[in-house]
Amino acid sequence: MPPRLPFGQVRNFLQLGHRIRRMSSKPSVYVTRPDVDDSGLELLRKSCQVSTWQETSPVPRSELIREVAGKDALYCALTDKVDKEVLDAAGPQLKCVATISVGYDHIDMEECRKRGIRVGFTPDVLTDATAELTLALLLATNRRLFEANKQVYNGGWKSWAPMWMCGQGLKGSRVGLLGFGRIGQEIAARIAPFKPAEITYTTRSPRPQEAAAVNARHVDFDEMLRNSDFIVACCALTPQTKEIFNASAFQKMKSNCIFINTARGGVVDQKALYDALKTKQIQAAGLDVTTPEPLPLDDPLLKLDNVVILPHIGSADIETRKEMSRITARNILAGLANKEMEAEVKL
Numbered sequence: 001m002p003p004r005l006p007f008g009q010v011r012n013f014l015q016l017g018h019r020i021r022r023m024s025s026k027p028s029v030y031v032t033r034p035d036v037d038d039s040g041l042e043l044l045r046k047s048c049q050v051s052t053w054q055e056t057s058p059v060p061r062s063e064l065i066r067e068v069a070g071k072d073a074l075y076c077a078l079t080d081k082v083d084k085e086v087l088d089a090a091g092p093q094l095k096c097v098a099t100i101s102v103g104y105d106h107i108d109m110e111e112c113r114k115r116g117i118r119v120g121f122t123p124d125v126l127t128d129a130t131a132e133l134t135l136a137l138l139l140a141t142n143r144r145l146f147e148a149n150k151q152v153y154n155g156g157w158k159s160w161a162p163m164w165m166c167g168q169g170l171k172g173s174r175v176g177l178l179g180f181g182r183i184g185q186e187i188a189a190r191i192a193p194f195k196p197a198e199i200t201y202t203t204r205s206p207r208p209q210e211a212a213a214v215n216a217r218h219v220d221f222d223e224m225l226r227n228s229d230f231i232v233a234c235c236a237l238t239p240q241t242k243e244i245f246n247a248s249a250f251q252k253m254k255s256n257c258i259f260i261n262t263a264r265g266g267v268v269d270q271k272a273l274y275d276a277l278k279t280k281q282i283q284a285a286g287l288d289v290t291t292p293e294p295l296p297l298d299d300p301l302l303k304l305d306n307v308v309i310l311p312h313i314g315s316a317d318i319e320t321r322k323e324m325s326r327i328t329a330r331n332i333l334a335g336l337a338n339k340e341m342e343a344e345v346k347l
């Protein structure tokens, strides 16, 4: 018979074993999108145990809650709501969350802060792609590209006609931006060559240096609403900007105003936008983001001719998305190693 060890010694021995196992085993990462560019996942696989949701549709919440349990890091996307319930399910060992997006309104920052969970995101890399897509929406709506294109296929194109399918040019127009961060500034820089009469921007505090570079003027929200021919939402979704474009805002806009949203669907009261478009209170809208996403096929907005809707493709430029995948991975590796992340949300 081998000698029996006292209980305390057995427990210490087991705990030591557990600690050694954790120290020697690779950190575990759960990835909610298997379809992110593999270059990012490869980076993670070198030093982590990586498990991923297997389908290209967003991970169901129940699956996320089950799979995140016990993980050291979470690689997520804007399609995943990372709230208290998910963080509780993960457990106290969770060190970091990294999202493959610049927006992080889907992550409960306060809960992360309370728990000391670090959060990575992907600003900068997608600025140009998003600004470019915003210009595409501006041009598609003001020159009525989608309406005109339909006429080619449905027999509406009878002959060239002097005033047919005319729209208002950007030249000589007043363009107002809600938000003047990285993306807003790049949008302004791309609009400038179209020779607008003026570019204005609304932010909590003016950014004179950045504004001077693109000849933009700081105005309050009300002035922007009342004077602009084009209004572009390019701000973060926060409690302050939630549904800031509501019935009252649309009422203040000029009847020729074209409203563009490449920020988040949540900055708009969508029913109010529908009413404003339907009653021609405003001219048109170009939306890369909606509530919800995807927009149901029976959504009334889809019945209107004066709206162009895209399926949230602002940053969908191939090299941009590849780099976003790698930055998200590098953010996680830095978070796990207690090093500075490439792009970390200040909590």
Ligand SMILES: O=C(O)C(=O)CO
Pocket: 078, 100, 101, 102, 103, 104, 126, 312, 313, 314, 315, 316
């Ligand atoms: O990165 C984001 O926040 C996006 O909306 C992706 O286009």
